Amino acid sequence: MTKNSPMSSARRRSDCVCINLRRMSRVVSQIYDDALAPSGLKITQFCLLRAIERLGSTSVGALADDQELDRTTLTRNLALLERDGLIEQSAGVDKRMSVAQLTRAGSAAIARALPHWEGVQKELRRTLGAETLAQLSDIHARISGVAKASAG
Amino acid sequence: MTKNSPMSSARRRSDCVCINLRRMSRVVSQIYDDALAPSGLKITQFCLLRAIERLGSTSVGALADDQELDRTTLTRNLALLERDGLIEQSAGVDKRMSVAQLTRAGSAAIARALPHWEGVQKELRRTLGAETLAQLSDIHARISGVAKASAG
């Protein structure tokens, strides 16, 4: 009992992995949203548009898989982008599928937001270090692996 | 140009720090929510209740600071807990303040959920490793520091 207090009450934040991740997510999202504000896009929308750009014409399901995002959530998010004229959705060859693709305005919005996004990325790389960001990527990959394993 | 492709297209997920964090947050939240489902609490509610338990009677503002959560978001989240009888809110000495405290049902809910939560924590520690979780905590602390610096 003499080896007590291993830095115990020092950073007595939370020991819940989930809530720590949610907090980080909130804090960082605001940094990005603030930076992207002049472009009129939120970081979620920017990344969704970029995913559509990268994948070309894609179905809701494929996009949901790509983004590790619930399909029905994606439906709502896509509806907002379509409302704002940034994407178009149409039925695919398989009439059940809804295929999304960028509009000219969507491409323009990406281009407008890109430098702001790059600024934050660079700033984070500077303040946190490239190694830390690589760690985060690695952890992300492993967490996704765990989730897929337990879901399958 | 001969030094091309530094593991480029291999894990071509996303290079956006923010979206990676959001994804991790989503994926991990579902793991916790699934595990906590029998208790009737979501992980957000569980951690919020635990924070109130830890802080005792606290004002909305103090709790928001503690949780790094927007004050108005907290108002809504607390309203749900109050609706379900897990907390009570009353005016403080300073009549502007709304002070929240656990009810008996709230304490019971924490107790009911705790073993499920501990199970997930242990499982994550096993699959990801204690070192990884420590890295996440460290990154979290540094990110919060960055955010506070840029906000102040």
Added chain:
DNA sequence: GAAAATTAGGTGTATATACTCACAAATAAC
């Protein structure tokens, strides 16, 4: 001590997120 400034919270509105259920199209069974 009354006017001004600050502070603590709540409301309206909006996006992000996911679950359950419903529906329509495509595919498989027979």
Added chain:
DNA sequence: GTTATTTGTGAGTATATACACCTAATTTTC
């Protein structure tokens, strides 16, 4: 070829999240 099953989406509902604005209570100024 008609029925049963599977599959791809959307809608209803609910929580989580934050911003802009509003109100009420406190504190500060004079």
